[in-house]
Amino acid sequence: MAVDSSLSPAVVSTPPNEKFAKALEFIEQMTKNTDSVQARVLGEILSQNAETEYLRRFGLGGATDRDSFKSKIPVVTYEDLQPEIQRIANGDFSPILCAHHISEFLTSSGTSAGERKLMPTIKEEMSRRQSLYNLLNPVMNLYVPGLDKGKGLYFLFVKAESKTPGGLVARPVLTSYYKSDQFKGRPYDPYNVYTSPDEAILCCDSFQSMYTQMLCGLLMREEVLRVGAVFASGLLRAIRFLQLNWRQLVHDISTGSLNPRITDSSIRERMTKILKPDPDLADFLVRECEGENWDSIIPRIWPNTKYLDVIVTGAMAQYIPLLDFYSGGLPQACTMYASSECYFGLNLKPMTKPSEVSYTIMPNMGYFEFIPHDPNNPITLSRDSPPRLVELADLEVGKEYELVVTTYAGLCRYRVGDILRVTGFHNSAPQFKFIRRKNVLLSIDSDKTDESELQKAVENASVLLRQYDTTIVEYTSYADSSSIPGHYVIYWELLIKDSSNPPSDDVLAQCCLVMEEAMNTVYRQCRVADNSVGPLEIRVVKNGTFEELMDYAISRGASINQYKAPRCVTFTPIVELLNARVLSAHFSPTAPQWTPERRV
């Protein structure tokens, strides 16, 4: 078994300060006592919530031990909890899931019936999340010392929020964090100095926010030691933004006057203190940006960058080559693994290359159980006789598991939907490679589209083809991230029965839009508010293409009887085969509808 029991890398250049030493010691304590910490966490959650309607319903009777919990409480999905969540959203403040007052809902990028899932949270969870953030710099300092000598250029954004019928705010977890007093009133910490002013981070207009953050990053370019965003897609969007807007940014820098499109008064006021004419910098930027060559643009503009701080595991792995290109191969550090439901843990070796990243779940963040995951032998979970799942401390290296979490905010045995593989242990805490999120077919940014959503979108679009006596024989899809923003490509093989009246280009473009309208709210928000997903494309392929696809699969060992056309393709030869058969390509003519309000 690969047990890694020390947090010290081969060379430690600077001794961490006392605060850092304490943080590292805390990690050691938690990971050396994984099982007992887990028992304590479960005990705390169950005694806190003993009188909730949910735990009483299953007759827990105030018990706080694992055996009673596991034998009485079912393993659930979001859909199972929907009635309780809806009651809370409607304003029922009795202790339904949690004894503490639900302070707000965190909106997940995972959706249910097209809407973001609503995760109830409580005030104290903010501190728990903060406690995980507090561990990141002490760990990073072991590998990259001196980060207190400069700044971080981080592209951070708030997103739109809404209110539930009962008056609770519903917003993404990071929006909740950036708007909190904890973030806004944070004490000065030399390790956490950002080039972006809070006014820019907190501006909900994504253009103004991005423009100001980029402008400040350019102005302070020599001080920048790390460049980051939450996910790789966000950092690439920032680079694309620079490609499109560098002339105006250069103008602002050379004249010292702020682009009139920035109308947010708090940003304008703040920028009067930051923006001064700097013709030399402006000339430098013109030289770097005006050519076609954007290779290594990040270290060229920010020459002291030591690493990129972005998540490139899971669905984001598709962006590694492009990030390599723009960064000239700078290390890509994936620092933490978290969700709206619960912040799980961190990467104790943040400078390892993306394909080898493992996250260590911190046993104090929640109570974790694991469903063994074997695609060839799926487990059926019965609500009537709750299963005994595997404990955090009992996992086996090399095996895959689905994560189940019990949180202080009242989720009990909740299936997060992530599949993880155990790669080793740090002390007695397992370390995980993130394998994938279940049921996600297509993803470009934070959007996640599953097979049934794609099927519904295709069905809706096919209605437009009826008057042309045309049907969709087969279809598949591809997340095209070769340009930024990436977009969904849907390959259609059509049967046009009346060749004198085929669907026109216009009709096929409308089909693209109808498909986008059918997508979930996160997809449409990415399209409309964030511009992080480009217009959907339909590529019509020659008749017989899907038969060729089948022949190809069979030649590689698939069984004829069991063959089904894949609803999403990623394997390069297959994508190339499809692209070689394209007759015509069509794009959505406009963006779909999206508003922050939830559809009822």
Ligand code: AMP
């Ligand atoms: P959300 O509920 O929108 O906050 O999304 C949380 C989900 O994002 C997790 O359940 C994972 O599927 C994914 N995720 C979060 N952190 C990582 C990571 N470090 N690597 C890969 N996927 C991640």
